[in-house]
Amino acid sequence: MRSDKSTDGQGRTFTEQARRSQIVECAIATMTEFGYVRSSLAEIAKRAGISKGVIAYHFANKDELTEQVVFELYRRAGQLIGTRVEKAPTAASALQGYLEVNLAFIQGNPDLVRVLTDIVMNFRDENGHLRYGPDDADGLLQHLEGILRRGQETGEFRDFSTRPMAIVIRAAIDAASGRISMDPHFDIGAYTSELITMFDLATAKGPR
Structure with missing residues (x-):
């Protein structure tokens, strides 16, 4: 059984990698609806059901x-x-x-x-x-x-x-x-x- 503390080869746990993937998918969906320029981190976080702080933990900025x-x-x-x-x-x-x-x-x-x-x-x-x-x-x-x-x-x-x-x-x-x-x-x-x-x-x- 794989622990969520195992890493993906880049120092990230598999739980962290799953969260990053979720954020990317929500960013794609948000940009599809609003366009790149109008897609804010707040809107992406809202779609993902998380706070902007969670996005900031995984990505430095937009x-x-x-x-x-x-x-x-x-x-x-x-x-x-x-x-x-x-x-x-x-x-x-x-x-x-x-x-x-x-x-x-x-x-x-x-x-x-x-x-x-x-x-x-x-x-x-x-x-x-x-x-x-x-x-x-x-x-x-x-x-x-x-x-x-x-x-x-x-x-x-x-x-x-x-x-x-x-x-x-x-x-x-x-x-x-x-x-x-x-x-x-x-x-x-x-x-x-x-x-x-x-x-x-x-x-x-x-x-x-």
């Missing part, structure tokens, strides 16, 4: 809590994408899977996508600069570049610069996030199909 929200949202999407890509037998199927899973996550989780987009567009540091910029996307681009380089090494893909291609692919995926937030009738299934065809042709070594 900024730290917001960073954990972003981490959690990327973690959920990353798990799905990683599993699909790792099982793909070829680079071409890995790229197709990457597109399908990313866009399926957007389609299945429009509220989470809106929260993440809201945070990225409005979360600023103490100097007034946006907290998340191009440098924060490097991990996503590097993962995608790995798929593209794999295809070039196996001879599936033509010779091209992987960073610009990765940027274009990510931009196409992110465009769907913005579109689905504005247009509830957006046909993301057709969009996914067209992107797969487009990037299949764009990366192909020879005529397809």
